[in-house]
Amino acid sequence: MTARSQALSMLRALARKDAGARIIHQFAADPRRTERMGVEAAGLYLDLSKQSWSAEGFEAALDLARTCDIEGRRDALFAGEAVNVTEGRAVLHPALRAADDADFRALGEPVSKGVAETRALMAAFATDVHSGAETGGAKQPFTAIVHIGIGGSDLGPRLLWDALRPLEPTIDLRFVANIDPRDMGEALSGLDPETTLVVIVSKTFTTQETLANADLAKAWLAESLSPKRMVKHLIGVTAAPDKAEAWGCGRTFGFRDWVGGRYSLWSAVSLSVAVALGWDVFERVLDGARAMDAHFLEASPEVNAPVLLALAQVYNVEGRGRHARTVAPYAHGLRRLPAFLQQLEMESNGKGVKRDGSPVDTATGPIVFGEPGTNGQHAFFQQIHQGPQVVPAEFVVVGHTSDAAMDAREGDAPLWANALAQAQALMLGKTEAQARAELIAAGAEPDEADRLAPHKAFPGDRPSTTILLDALTPEAVGALLAMYEHKTFVEGVIWDINSFDQWGVELGKALARAILTDVADGEPSPGLDPSTAELMKRLMV
Ligand code: F6P
Numbered sequence: 001m002t003a004r005s006q007a008l009s010m011l012r013a014l015a016r017k018d019a020g021a022r023i024i025h026q027f028a029a030d031p032r033r034t035e036r037m038g039v040e041a042a043g044l045y046l047d048l049s050k051q052s053w054s055a056e057g058f059e060a061a062l063d064l065a066r067t068c069d070i071e072g073r074r075d076a077l078f079a080g081e082a083v084n085v086t087e088g089r090a091v092l093h094p095a096l097r098a099a100d101d102a103d104f105r106a107l108g109e110p111v112s113k114g115v116a117e118t119r120a121l122m123a124a125f126a127t128d129v130h131s132g133a134e135t136g137g138a139k140q141p142f143t144a145i146v147h148i149g150i151g152g153s154d155l156g157p158r159l160l161w162d163a164l165r166p167l168e169p170t171i172d173l174r175f176v177a178n179i180d181p182r183d184m185g186e187a188l189s190g191l192d193p194e195t196t197l198v199v200i201v202s203k204t205f206t207t208q209e210t211l212a213n214a215d216l217a218k219a220w221l222a223e224s225l226s227p228k229r230m231v232k233h234l235i236g237v238t239a240a241p242d243k244a245e246a247w248g249c250g251r252t253f254g255f256r257d258w259v260g261g262r263y264s265l266w267s268a269v270s271l272s273v274a275v276a277l278g279w280d281v282f283e284r285v286l287d288g289a290r291a292m293d294a295h296f297l298e299a300s301p302e303v304n305a306p307v308l309l310a311l312a313q314v315y316n317v318e319g320r321g322r323h324a325r326t327v328a329p330y331a332h333g334l335r336r337l338p339a340f341l342q343q344l345e346m347e348s349n350g351k352g353v354k355r356d357g358s359p360v361d362t363a364t365g366p367i368v369f370g371e372p373g374t375n376g377q378h379a380f381f382q383q384i385h386q387g388p389q390v391v392p393a394e395f396v397v398v399g400h401t402s403d404a405a406m407d408a409r410e411g412d413a414p415l416w417a418n419a420l421a422q423a424q425a426l427m428l429g430k431t432e433a434q435a436r437a438e439l440i441a442a443g444a445e446p447d448e449a450d451r452l453a454p455h456k457a458f459p460g461d462r463p464s465t466t467i468l469l470d471a472l473t474p475e476a477v478g479a480l481l482a483m484y485e486h487k488t489f490v491e492g493v494i495w496d497i498n499s500f501d502q503w504g505v506e507l508g509k510a511l512a513r514a515i516l517t518d519v520a521d522g523e524p525s526p527g528l529d530p531s532t533a534e535l536m537k538r539l540m541v
Contacts, residue, residue: 015319137229137486156265288478306486
């Protein structure tokens, strides 16, 4: 049995033992629990004391992390080694937010100079768009940007914009991802081609949805602009500039193959947001992420936020069979955080084989879902509180969510008070006896109270983590998203999987191409399964 297997077995055994004690009782057993399971990192505060682990379970999780050489594997990533083992690539998203004088190397090749050069080009472009030095083909200033991309070429930039945009932006930034033409139709509605910049973001510049939408946008521009003028409105952001130029982009901003799609928001992938927000705001996002990188590199495991966040997840998945996690950002500006984390975590760690190709010996990535608070409370929290499955919750709580609220301090309390109350209710629950007593006190007859009490009881003992941000600043958003990237990496190390490829998305793409070929031929292929053939016949009419 390897040291890792032994550490996993110990964690599972202690987790089973922990199941015999309620979370709330762990506080009495360990007066320093909140201190030991609370961690400050790059301006964020994490409270993991409402997780199910006992002090022993917590230590066993840390032992597992150390046994898996978390720190050595982290250093290998930052050193630019080929940690993406199936594609033989480095994984260096930290290089994108490093200082200009950093010296990151990808497989030995110095890359920081190139990063700094691209950032300088992005900054100059953002400044020129705002100053009017950069205009459309008809010499009109740009007042709108349409960002076309999908997956990692959409989710991160979209989240940054939602989180940091002013209420009345000087540039109207719109996002298009879906191949459904309605998505593009809504984005273009009301825009003027002469004052609209189209930014096409695709690492490969081969993604079907993005190319289809780029063609729609080009056709829309062509209705008003000559080909010569139109090129000023078409920017490509890609690791394949030759493809972008061949397609018709007037200018491209590049990034390298050691930037994973779901880890790319720090790169030129966020050009549209950096322009619309202003370069100074985007730089502050990078500053926040860099601060989290420093924390991840320097903090020992027991006070390392990404490590502890990952261990809570591994404890729940491996130790308690809890294969889902709900993420509830209590800030309207973070409403797309669950969607961003779905790609980051599930595309990174939704894997069935280990790095060496052998079947996994763990459960691997959880199902991540969520909605902003308090909306989720009025949608699916019923099940989180009373359903038979225990679904750990993660509350991302922002002390001040907007300038308006900053003025009226009490404006934020109803939001964060709800988040704290939800975490408390999940932990404490309510016994049938308590529910019955409340019913009696409210005037119910004893037999009515007996009848309703089971329906009004809450099992409680349901785990959660709370992450506090003082305010929704660019730095806090950068630190938060970088923390989740590192958390995802740490989980992948423990599960011994490759968190940086995504072969699982390829089969569906290939089959879609085959179906489209059948559509062009006018009938389903003879060998097609009967279900798909029947559905196609109904849709092809
Ligand atoms: O198909 C999955 C995926 O490759 C994601 O990993 C990626 O973020 C997205 O599609 C978009 O890819 P691209 O940036 O190459 O268009």
